[in-house]
Amino acid sequence: MLEIRAAKKTFYRGQPDEKVALDSLDLKLSAGEFGVVIGSNGAGKSSMLNAVSGALVLDSGKILINGDDVTEMPVHKRAARVARVFQDPMKGTAASMTVAENMLLADLRSSSRRLRKGLNAARLAAYKERLSVLGLGLENRLDTRVDLLSGGQRQSLSLIMAVGGEPDVLLLDEHTAALDPRTADIVMQATVRAVDALQLTTLMVTHNMQHAVDFGDSVIMLDAGTVRLEITGEAKKKATVADLVSHFTVKTDRMILAS
């Protein structure tokens, strides 16, 4: 379960280029809920995810994971509960290290690292199996440095790394945006499979309205740092791309009028 209470964040406060990223944002995801986050550029989607992961320190407000207040917890401590995949495939993996070493790092996300051999036979076998699910052949490239993989392969690896260890919250920030349509599809299918199988509480940001319609239990539309609209349950099942786009249009009109 994830709860964001009255989250506020302003960049460059008091300066002429002041930017309100989060404006008293409230959001509640029940355990196992898959929320799809949409909204125009600069709406605060990434800021919200960063606030959950701890990368963004809030001016005020609270973040609760499974009922525990984690607002003051630094990123590396929160990592035991929160896993994420970034938009940029470079960001989520250690380029100069091997596929297996990256898997090891993710594997130890929620446990303490000790002075014993990292990559033992049992772990290598487990990683092989987990990677084979993707069907990209990564399971045969455990010793390959990650910087030799394609963006799609890296992103798929990031995903497998993130869903391993069953995090309490999974954050996906436009994680298929940098990929070609076919690879994006592979990564998306793998995402849905993992989220369903493990019942992960998930926030996925996307600009792809088809994805927002096809996947997830709810659609959360952000605008100017706050939740403008939440579509859940039956309404979500019935929603179409046109519906979602119309909400953007309304907003855009309002913005034009305001300016």
Add this chain to the structure above:
Amino acid sequence: MDFLQTTIVSFIGLIPVTLAQSLILAFVVLGIMIPFRMLNFPDLTSEGAFPLGGCVCGVMLAAGVAPFPAVLAAMGVGFLAGCCTAFIHLRFRIHTLLAGILMMTMLYSINLRIMGKSNLSVFGSPTLFDNVPFAQAGFPAAKIVVAGLFGFVVFLLLDRFFKTEKGTAVRAVGANPDMAEAQGINVWAATIGGVGLASAFSATGGALMVQSQGFADVNMGIGILINGLAALMIGEAIIGKKTVLRQLAAPFVGAVVYYQLVSLCLAAGMPPPDLKLATGLFVLAMLALPSLKRTRGSAPARETIRE
């Protein structure tokens, strides 16, 4: 012909002495490599940590402390110096190079304070090189055996360490700090510990050097960093840096080859004062090479991540 002969004869005569010296200085090269390559933390602390280790060891030997504890003490203070550099960088967001310069400047005063004077003779004090079977005390063979063995043990331990869970985490901090943090790794702890460890090795080099040469001097660090960097580059050019094993072996191989090259230059009649200029030009050339290669042909293509 005569010139060639005298050059070769004097070079060969110096090989053992140079080898002993290079095996000691390999610790400094290791202390430069770890922050630079493993932590992506270009660091200059070694220029201060090397004399620091030397001064601490010298004072302890003069006070009658046994040679091995004296080296351990040097390691300890070296570790603290490295921790300080890393902390200055992390806490105050000061560039790593500037943090290193600050530390080495402050260490100069500290080193003087530790010794109470700029030069301290410990000639006649017992050293680690005294009790080597079959080797006469004070001769290169003893130093080669002791420094070589010590270096080999450190090399093996480090190779082990960087393959443990903790060691892998430390490398991740160097490879991608944001990712490391998102994987639950304490970036501060890993950076401070890693840079501290590196400086501990630089200080070890200083301590061994003092035992080898019989005196400690606050100026013994001048230029050591560029020498170490040159050695590291040679080592990496010879055995590469793609795997942890190679990366860790590079400082040792590089130090041995580099100091033999220096010795060869000196034997060929290069005036010693020109040595720093030559070394500097060499490092510059090594650093410039990739960019020279790139400007030929197409414009330097930035690595992209998109497919």
